[in-house]
Amino acid sequence: MTLDLSSYMVRTDLAVELKEMAEKAEGGPIPGLVEDITEHDGIKITRLDVQSEEASNRIGRIKGHYVTIEVPGLRNQDTTLQEKVTRDFVKEFSAFLIKIGISSKNKVLIVGLGNWNVTPDSLGPLVVENSLVTRHYFELAPDQVSPGYREVSAIAPGVLGITGIESSEIVQSIVERTKPDLIIAIDALASKSLDRLNTTIQIADIGIHPGSGIGNKRRGLTKEILGVPCIGIGVPTVCYASTIVNHTFDLMRDHFNKEGGGNSSQTKQILGLLSELSENERLGLVKEVLSPLGHDVIVTPKEIDEFIEDIANIIASGLNAALHEAVNGDNVAAYTH
Amino acid sequence: MTLDLSSYMVRTDLAVELKEMAEKAEGGPIPGLVEDITEHDGIKITRLDVQSEEASNRIGRIKGHYVTIEVPGLRNQDTTLQEKVTRDFVKEFSAFLIKIGISSKNKVLIVGLGNWNVTPDSLGPLVVENSLVTRHYFELAPDQVSPGYREVSAIAPGVLGITGIESSEIVQSIVERTKPDLIIAIDALASKSLDRLNTTIQIADIGIHPGSGIGNKRRGLTKEILGVPCIGIGVPTVCYASTIVNHTFDLMRDHFNKEGGGNSSQTKQILGLLSELSENERLGLVKEVLSPLGHDVIVTPKEIDEFIEDIANIIASGLNAALHEAVNGDNVAAYTH
Amino acid sequence: MTLDLSSYMVRTDLAVELKEMAEKAEGGPIPGLVEDITEHDGIKITRLDVQSEEASNRIGRIKGHYVTIEVPGLRNQDTTLQEKVTRDFVKEFSAFLIKIGISSKNKVLIVGLGNWNVTPDSLGPLVVENSLVTRHYFELAPDQVSPGYREVSAIAPGVLGITGIESSEIVQSIVERTKPDLIIAIDALASKSLDRLNTTIQIADIGIHPGSGIGNKRRGLTKEILGVPCIGIGVPTVCYASTIVNHTFDLMRDHFNKEGGGNSSQTKQILGLLSELSENERLGLVKEVLSPLGHDVIVTPKEIDEFIEDIANIIASGLNAALHEAVNGDNVAAYTH
């Protein structure tokens, strides 16, 4: 039986989590999913290729290239580690530019999705504020722009509840007018696992899809819609309470299975039928109980104010260095606040 | 068997939740706990008296009077409801002043505990900013202070990680110097239930006790320490992930028990041994699984920025009206931002 | 000789100040400028019509209708006064809607110019945040929108230094896509007089012109550019240091002239040649001295954080009431933060 995971109810925007779940459900690797993992200095980088339609269906994400940088230590506000992560981000992101065929002459539009007044949703606007934009110099006096800079513009379109306009519509109109060759869209995401909040950066060449991110877009930012390639960059900053609970069941089942030496009868004794339900079914049960009581709230770590600034800085510094040859390790901090 | 709940691991600062848990553990009402509940307009007020040492031991809270105002609708940012809650707060809080024997001549010091840079911990400082202070006028020219105003001062002492000094020590030194007759201490709290976050106000005549609040005070603010009575006002703004999970098990058990018509065998089938563990034991299990994985984070709703402002305004407006006869329903908004 | 004031160097975006200066320079009233002033409760409303090309040239502002609401008391954070000003704003703004011929069926786009990270330039984004937008409801299910609401959308396009794109270009692309019938553009302005900062609201049916506002737009928001009428709403929040100095000379000259009973020889003795220079010439002198020393900075009152929130609230509440029949004095506060 092939489980159609596109209808999965677990709320996560991370490809690595969808893959984990799909493999668990299938009991093994998914054909058409190719993964390459490297680790150093407490930084784990997963490069995931969703190569076939089948793999795409199984994990509920369209075909494409997904890179995830996971750094549990980011929560400790260690500036040396932050600099290492920035360097890795630059390397991984630059590989995307090459893969897509973006040269140093190509124009870029950075789109910071989200709401600057809702701290866990302010990642996009924060990155926009700290990005080095140059389009106005190119427009005014293209001959006088120093070498080493690319034409970059940026926009924080706001959220539907504040503007009454889908951010996708706003971006589309600006793309039509300013004709960039590449869109980079930054968004705050949901994950299923609390330990990934504010410690994970996902880069994908598939843009932003409807329903993803905190703001629950009804329309996406994709090459199909915008007419130019779109790289999506996301950081999970929130979890649904029901997902936390459901994920914990999973962790407990794994824990007891391990303790029982692989014998699941002990697990079943402890966790009852819960241990035999699929993730999906169990989540349905959890939601059924939590939702009517007003318990299924979306949560974020209490230290979100600091976490979000740190990771927005990494992404903005990384983009500045990856997009402009003139920006490098020595001066990258000068362009962010 | 008498269960000693003072060692309870479930992290909540709310007396109503401790009572619920104790009653569940005991299977019935606790002697020495007297409760009076009123409800109107979506506002539930619980007045709880912990009258005996035994009751105190059972719920792990010292003897005293605890009033809890629960308003699920507060999350909808309805200004009319906010005004109603303010009026209720004034009424309940004024009853405390009378009970303690505070007259309009008595001097008050408002203490706003917490960290103004950590949104879910900024309740105390926000209330301080919006409180109407008058002590400086009384010091300079007591004869010229208009009638209807009481001598009020306020302080936001900061948190241990920022100051290196226990807030209790800071308050003690200020009390010794300024000699107030009453302390009102405001603090952000933890609850076990997500639906109480930012919708609940607790007032208690026992001050602030060690280990309570987000900042985990090592020393409290109590009459014993300060030499003057201390009323504690708290709002839960955070939950521990482990508590959320554990509380959800409870909700599920109740749910299945109800579905099964009181027959717990179905519940046991579904939830396994988990359904038979005490809340304490089960939490131990959850923590054992979550903690090593970095999952037991403290979380807050994603809309915390707006929620905290709304409820801080209710408390500050309420205190201004309850402390100064000259402040009333017509002008109360003029003193807060 | 007719002085061409369009080249005036004094930096102000207020029509009332340009008129004052022109009349002083001319020594009398300007033909084609029609003014109507009313005052009550410390609120002064000036309705100014620039009717002829000549008048337009003299004051350096295009033909149109300019309403200025001046309320010195706004700095005292008196909520009762704020409510009165809101009511006046609604009345004056509604008159604009009628004059332009905007019915309750017409669609409106609110544009909040400026930078949300620079407090004195954050007026526009603050108004956008507090505006009641409805376009998404009309798009999704037009039949289900309650009566009394108009289709309103809003955008804070950001500033050139952050986006690399002229805000006028961004607005134009959104207008082309969403086809509103009216634009309302809000912007922070410069005035020549410190006492008008954060105490004055200007409404004009001529939109936003190049070079106005804090951000120094290179392109405007006008009917010519956008194809639909544009009402500009502005509040002065900054002054140039050179303008402050120059304006003070003027105040001193008036002061001494008055003291001398109209005899200007005393004034000349005190102020020297300065008293005989035109405002323009004198400003040139002041700038010549200040600029090379880095003294000609743009300043704002130190209490700008609170002032800007208060006046943004007045404008947002006023717009909500003027645009939606269902919003009135009783519920207007419910839609702003």
Place this chain on the structure above:
Amino acid sequence: MTLDLSSYMVRTDLAVELKEMAEKAEGGPIPGLVEDITEHDGIKITRLDVQSEEASNRIGRIKGHYVTIEVPGLRNQDTTLQEKVTRDFVKEFSAFLIKIGISSKNKVLIVGLGNWNVTPDSLGPLVVENSLVTRHYFELAPDQVSPGYREVSAIAPGVLGITGIESSEIVQSIVERTKPDLIIAIDALASKSLDRLNTTIQIADIGIHPGSGIGNKRRGLTKEILGVPCIGIGVPTVCYASTIVNHTFDLMRDHFNKEGGGNSSQTKQILGLLSELSENERLGLVKEVLSPLGHDVIVTPKEIDEFIEDIANIIASGLNAALHEAVNGDNVAAYTH
């Protein structure tokens, strides 16, 4: 005739400006004022000793050592320059520690004066937030504190209008309790010159005196009051409008005198009697005109939000490195946000 400058009305908290004015009034150097100036990389350091009572009277500041670091380029947000300034600050500040006789065993209390809600007055609280405090570790387990760290605590006492208590009283009570050996008090100041705003740091061994800073303390923080030495660190962030105007007259007089080759008759022709008045008398005149019109507001540069963060970071990083041997150029950024 000896002019008593202690009654000087020009509002500045900077010793270098008071000296300039006194010398101008006297027409030459002041006996008992010893000055040492060094300059490099756009950083000007003035070390001023007020050695005699006479000198003290002339400049209206008590005897002591005043170091001023002036860096016009700080407004350009150049991170390399900021690091240079930090190094200079560490050097100058460390010299104060040696001079006062503070060893690495001595305990320090950092006091951040001012109001965190009023941006130009938030310097003190910002420095406190970014200071590395250790007292709680020394209190808990003194044996386990790593070598290279000193016992440091910090407090942001708030302002009189928010607390109703003089910050000096709050600090005094904390000093009595925690017994530090040295107080470091940080405060936002007023200067007479706009170009010094946010570009100047003053360090003085005389503490904070009544009436200084933005908040206009009625009582100071001095060795006399506190019983321990107090180093005051200040940054001018505001100017009075009347002072700006008056200072500009001065700049103009100097300008025309210079143009006229020292012949002041041309200057008199242009500036009239104004050019012959003392600074004090002229300011009186300016205030007489501005004040009744509500023009004598206190202003700050419009970019204050960014400026204040940058300079608070320099001071906090500098204090961390100067106070703890374990903090140095390589890790200093790790302790501030």
